[in-house]
Amino acid sequence: MPAASLAPLFNKVLIANRGEIALRVQRACRELGIQTVMVYSEGDSSAKYLRLADEVVCIGPAPISASYLNGAAIIAAAEITGAQAIHPGYGLLSENADFAEQVEKSGFTFIGPSADIIRLMGDKIAAKTTVKKYNLKTIPGVEGALPADVGEAATLIAKIGFPTVIKAAAGGGGRGMRVVHSEVQTRNILPVLRSEARAAFGDDTVYAERFLDNPRHIEVQVLADGKNAIHLGTRDCSLQRRHQKVLEEAPAFDVPQKKHDAICEACAAMCRKIGYQGAGTFEFLYADQEFYFIEMNTRVQVEHPVSEMITGVDIVAQQIRIAAGQPLAYRQKDILFRGHAIECRINAEDPKTFLPAPGRIDMYHPPGGIGVRVDSHIFSGYEVPPYYDSLIAKLVVHADTRAAALVRLRSVLREFVITGISTTLPLHEELAEDEVFISGKAGIAFLETRKQ
């Protein structure tokens, strides 16, 4: 690489997140020789990754609204520490276009795409309209928002056929949506959904699309520098519970290679055309060998390690390099795909009821050995705070084939010890033995409908 021509990296980056991703970003910075500023809430003051940071700033009390969602405090923390850039991690402010804009206006670099792109992709209807221009299919549906007139809307919906799902534009995560099976039902449900949406989100815009029965959730990881773009293949994230991913793998299994490569290339091509900058994920529903775009995430994702395992590319390090103005370090042909990776999200939750289980971890002993990666911020004696997301560790296994990765997963889960609190480790032990999951045919409804 012609190092002389590269833009210099940042001297200091502020990490505006918590938990495992805060440590993940910190590790990437450390390896890039960048100093780190970690912000934290009073609820996270015992987190050990703070001790590994160069500087730490308390930004507020435990509730996220007063701390990790407090953009002003985070920007003030960047000001007083002289950080040059802010890495938002995932969740929290990572896809908040206003925050990204404020960061840039305050003279810092937001590590992610521009506020405009975040805003565009944050609006589900606008995002779909956009991707269609770049040859990505969306689920057949009524173009744009549904008209206010119930009769007119129902007629339009009937044209695309049933079952159809009607969704609030401002909804998400399973909230503000209904599946309808007839025109009559549509007429009845539509006013109800609109008033619910108005009450819940202050916006009664709704749209409609064909409902796919138990499709798989497959996504494409991209990296782009504003000019060039590459893909890092696919991930299958069909194992979800209440729209929360539980287990992810890479690459997506049992997709014809041509279809697989075509969808990946189409995503990269779109990034090139819109001048996308940073890491991004195109999410699709996959049914009957067709990919239907559902949304784009303009940030690093929880499940990024599975793509790192099969490609050897450090996605977070690339995000930072790109934000500093460096060109992509890889061309598509440099990306060699090797083997299969599976990630289990270990949550501090009851494995049956999924109720959060914060508390003190008496013993934390992660497994080791060949083809095993664990990303976690916890340790023996750590008190899992009750205020935040319950993700406490990500167990990733990698092997030559999906079958071998499954075998490794089963073996390794036996060695993973977390005591003192309930975790979803037993759920993953069950899943690793589940025939439907093993077959690779599990769709997004699998986990909710599975017999226990």
Added chain:
Amino acid sequence: MPAASLAPLFNKVLIANRGEIALRVQRACRELGIQTVMVYSEGDSSAKYLRLADEVVCIGPAPISASYLNGAAIIAAAEITGAQAIHPGYGLLSENADFAEQVEKSGFTFIGPSADIIRLMGDKIAAKTTVKKYNLKTIPGVEGALPADVGEAATLIAKIGFPTVIKAAAGGGGRGMRVVHSEVQTRNILPVLRSEARAAFGDDTVYAERFLDNPRHIEVQVLADGKNAIHLGTRDCSLQRRHQKVLEEAPAFDVPQKKHDAICEACAAMCRKIGYQGAGTFEFLYADQEFYFIEMNTRVQVEHPVSEMITGVDIVAQQIRIAAGQPLAYRQKDILFRGHAIECRINAEDPKTFLPAPGRIDMYHPPGGIGVRVDSHIFSGYEVPPYYDSLIAKLVVHADTRAAALVRLRSVLREFVITGISTTLPLHEELAEDEVFISGKAGIAFLETRKQ
């Protein structure tokens, strides 16, 4: 792969070792669907890998001579548990040809090459004579054992030039050797060395070879099934203290690619010709761009994970498959080399004096994240017994380049926590910052002569 044509794997394997390699082999068996029998001494009864085994058998009291070197007890343990094969790990009985022979005579499979090959390679002079036939260079020296007559021997030595090292055939690990710088010195030293060798090893056979000044130690990993053989590239293991390796990397750095590939191919070719079966390592001294064969190890080595990291091949699983009579699962062209890996041996030793430091580990917290692998049998609360080798963990990092691997190593060492006993972690932190090591020019004398 045509699974139907493969010989069946073993149902049950006995693991005749302890510590991290016992767990390593157990993991491989578990992934292959093979039941494990772990033998243990009374000094190891608290080891947690025993709890993960299918069966355990106590084979004797703590001292290795009465337990892990007690071949009869190990074979009896295989008998009473119905194990079909014995994996010897490294060290202990792994290169004991008599044990291998006894195992086979007792009706079990020894997971390793035949007793004849072990015996051949265990005799340093015979090994060198053999490899020369297969186009591997040895250090210029007097052919065969030195003649009994001092004058005659000194004359022969003078012919190959000084400095020369005289070694007892039965010696090793730095014992029973002297460097001589002149013919006069040779005449004086020779009788002394012989009588020392007689006293120490019961054998006064000595041989002589050119002494290389601070060469590097580079080795080639091979896998062979009795017919075919492949190599998994090189490892540089120059960082040694009292002939004990401290840190290893793969591939060997700064060796011209042609020379590198030629030596690897020569080793694989020899394996094909002699019908070698199993994993093996050809050890070389490397100086002035020449490889000089020193010895062959007919077993898995401590540092095998660095080769696994750059090739993706599970060496231990392959050993077991080969011993079961399966052909190699890879052809040479299947082996894709990716990136650079570094392994640190973490010993329970004082990092300055290297005195053993057994005792209770209060806290064990291995690092995680991208490109990090830890092989270890220890845990928080584990009592490191005073009877055995002080190796308690192997930290392996992997990255695109050697420079990136070094950066990762430095970053990751900061996160590794072992408290309660002294370990060599601080030594590795120093090494990771050492300019000579970083330059890649460190030879086998580097660690002993380095200023602290």
Added chain:
Amino acid sequence: MDIRKLKTILDLFENSSLTEIEFCEGEERIRLSKAQPAGTQPAALPLPNNPFPTAAPTVASIAAPIAVTTTEEEFAGDVVVKSPMVGTFYRSSSPDKNPFVDVGTPVKKGDTLCIVEAMKLMNEIPSPVSGVVRQVVAENGEAVGFGALLFVITE
């Protein structure tokens, strides 16, 4: 169930810190239980809080460092004033002016004690009580995090 198996289970149970085990096999069923040692609350016993800083000691350069342990109780009777926001602490309204308060200054509830600048805004921090400034903890121009100790006031 044979005796060997039972013995093994017993040993396993013995060496564990479990207090109860129930084990069924076909028609067989075993329940083992152990009394918990009275009064031993091992909660804080093996607290491995300490190893980490040793492994990676870092000096946070920010006024409100990890785990602000200075709580009101430590200043029994006195009132502590903490920073309500992240920013830069100033003792006066401009460099050429005198500090708002000093040690010994009597203050009324609502009097400005200092300024914390955040995002170009000057935020005046009022005294929560009437009293006398006993201690000025933060230094002029210092960066302060949320909850950083600024003043101690004796009512």
Added chain:
Amino acid sequence: MDIRKLKTILDLFENSSLTEIEFCEGEERIRLSKAQPAGTQPAALPLPNNPFPTAAPTVASIAAPIAVTTTEEEFAGDVVVKSPMVGTFYRSSSPDKNPFVDVGTPVKKGDTLCIVEAMKLMNEIPSPVSGVVRQVVAENGEAVGFGALLFVITE
């Protein structure tokens, strides 16, 4: 359940620090409980031995399982005979012969107690003392590891 088995269970329980045992086999059911001796040392308490078996419970099929805690002291006054080697335990020299000893058999020092077969060799195990066999712990044909408890002899 025969009395020997029960006695063995009792002995095991006696020598353990358990306070309760419940044991059912088919229609049979045994429950044993013990008052907790005051000031018992909770030896295994802070030892984090427990998480691992929970994570991966395995039943070792070999007589001398992990951590043989039965030591001489636990049979105060009596002499325990342990297996000096790995092998198969036989109570008689051949299947059609009577056992060398039984509970209650008086033995002299050096008398053969049993055979441990290892690597096709029949090793006669002599009594280390003169006395009376109080207990036969291992079962005929059972695999024994080094240190496995075979007999208890009262001098």
